[in-house]
Amino acid sequence: MSAGTSRSLKSRAGCKTCKIRRVKCGEEKPHCVRCTSTGRTCEYSDTNNARALSLLDQRLSLSPNTVWRERRAFAYYFQCAAQYVGGELDVDFWRTVVPQVCRTEPAVWDAIIAMSVLIENPEHSQQQQRRRPQDALAWYARSVSAVRQRLERGGLDLLVGLISCTLFICIESLQGGIEAAVRLYGQGVRLILALRAQIAGRGVSGSAINAASLLEETIVPIFTRMGMLALATSTAPAGGLRQDIKGPTAFLSSLKAARETIVALANEAQILQTACNDYRQRESSFWRLSPELIDRQKILSASLQSWHKAFTDLAGRKRDILSLSPSSMVSTSALLLAYYEMLVVSLATCVSPLQTATDAYIPRFQTIVDQCRIALDASMRPDGTQPPLSLDVGVSLPLWFTSLRCREPQIRRAALALLRRAPLVQGFYQCIPAASLGERIMALEERHGKSMRLPGNNDNNDNNDRPDPLIPEEARFGPLDVFWLRDGCPPGPNEELVNWDRSRDQSFLRYSRNKHDPASGTWQTVYECVCLDFEV
Incomplete structure (x- = not known):
């Protein structure tokens, strides 16, 4: 080795391990990259640590x-x-x-x-x-x-x-x-x-x-x-990564196992919701679902309850969760409980075609908001902000679910406010644009609901004296899809889009809505579009 090379490998402020091994230390604090990437213990002497920046x-x-x-x-x-x-x-x-x-x-x-x-x-x-x-x-x-x-x-x-x-x-x-x-x-x-x-x-x-x-x-x-x-x-x-739900969860060995199991259940619950919506549209059946879908809903609901029991048992076995820092343990546990509450509501209501089916679960929506607030407080950095990016489970999905499915005004607004506090990006889900879209959807639903309660409507006298009444069924939006006119229209009736200028960069919200026919006493699902590029 040449003298020049020997001098270049010297590190006066390097860690003890690198000096003993006679390799160049990167001098990163509190532990250098060379030691940590190779699994070695990294320590600095007091004098070097004091003068090294x-x-x-x-x-x-x-x-x-x-x-x-x-x-x-x-x-x-x-x-x-x-x-x-x-x-x-x-x-x-x-x-x-x-x-x-x-x-x-x-x-x-x-x-x-x-x-x-x-x-x-x-x-x-x-x-x-x-x-x-x-x-x-x-x-x-x-x-x-x-x-x-x-x-x-x-x-x-x-x-x-x-x-x-x-x-x-x-x-x-x-x-x-x-x-x-x-x-x-x-x-x-x-x-x-x-x-x-x-x-x-x-x-x-x-x-x-x-x-x-x-x-x-x-x-x-x-x-x-x-x-x-x-x-x-x-x-x-979800592609080929779907995890089969084989039956009840009898035992959870760690918070990581609890996380992976609840994520698998969340994926299956979303797929079931989509399958129920598709069945109603394909079969032109408002109330009836296939026996296979009903059986799947029962299996997932039972699996979710067994997960909750196993999670409760895990929380009581402190030794299996104490490997995490206190703040991370609090944040992760709160998030998993928020996901549990979200899935309880989702699985219970996916078999009903009515959006008002979620009104029976307002206390669970409040729990979702409470648990997400706990998680965000625990994961907050010293400057009061959240990390910009996370690939771990996060508050974005349960808060987005709450902002769409809960029509209790205060809870809904609290969910959207917390969504703005979340990490900027979770997976490839951008939280601030999602919160803005949720606020726009809420404003549109509330505007439609208010118009239905104007004088002349049958339910006006019942709702007029209530503070912040829940939105009527016919004013609630179902499954949502955002698209840009420049990319073409989604399949289905789109008469309201004919007069819009396709050259403009306009975004639209396509949604379903349940419409009641007073003459026949029946319900039907209709699909509508609204331009998002205007002030509500």
Whole structure:
């Protein structure tokens, strides 16, 4: 080794472990990346720790040195962003496995530091978007190019490709590229299926067992949670990642097991709701459902109740949940209870065609709001904000469900206010635009409901003296779909769209509504559209 090389490896402020191993230390605090990525204990001497500045003490933009900026971005990822993205339940994957992969895969390194910069500098306004960190865009482009070249040469390891795809989804979501993120999600699902086949073909070997464990215990659940949000926004199918609900849950070994089970139930509940709606539309049957759908609803309801009993037992076994920090334990437990309450309402009402069926569950909606508030308070950062991005279960889905299905005005508004407090992005679900859409839907429903209670309507005298009466059935919106006229109209009657200028960038809300025929005493489902680009 030359003298010059020997001098370059010296690190006066490095950790004790790197000095003993005679390797260059990155000097990241509180633990250096070299030690943590290899599973070694990292300690600094008191004198070095006192005079060495953490990389995070300086803003990323203050240095013209590209190498230093990359190290600074990785330090932020390791110390902050990894836990923001994965939460404590998955932090080992994000803080250990992913850094280990990036040591030999430059594309993964570039994706990590690009995501880190975007998480540290989240976009809150169009003005900030014009100043989007150029480093992040350059590193992301370099990572995508490297992965594409490996794919073209046929030399990309499937696991590396899957980790890269997951990071790309985060980057696109942080930049508002939801359509691109959803496409990447579909590619990730195909990679998962290909990797499963590859692992199965290896037989029982150490590498196959390790890869299978990582895939099924961590990566597949990440994509399953993203699929749950995709189902809620009608943007992507669950695909081949659906988990069969085989029967009651007798025992839950950990909060992670509780999370994966409730997510699987949430996916199946959403699929059942869609199947019920499709059946009514296809069979022109307002009240009747097939026996198969009724049986499925009963099985899922029983599975949900058994989950709740097993979760209650888990909460009583403190040793199985004390591995988490107190704040994370409180936040995760509150979130899982919010999901439970959401699924109770969803499964109980999906067999009814009436939107007013949810009015019997107003106390459960209040519990959802209360538990989501607890979760947000527990996950709040010291500056009072939430992390910009999370791939863990979050408040977005139960709060969105509450904002649409609960028509009690105060609870509904509380849910929308909490949705604005949530992380900016959960999976590829953007919370602030979702809250804005929920507020618009609420205003439209309340306006229609008020018009039905004007003088001359039969129920006017009953409702006039009530403060904030519940919205009548005929004013409530059913399944929703947002579309842009430039992309074409959805299937079905669209007479109200004929006179709109297709050249304009106008967004529309398509929804179903139950309409009562007083003459025959029957109900029917009608489909309508309303332009969202106006003030209500």
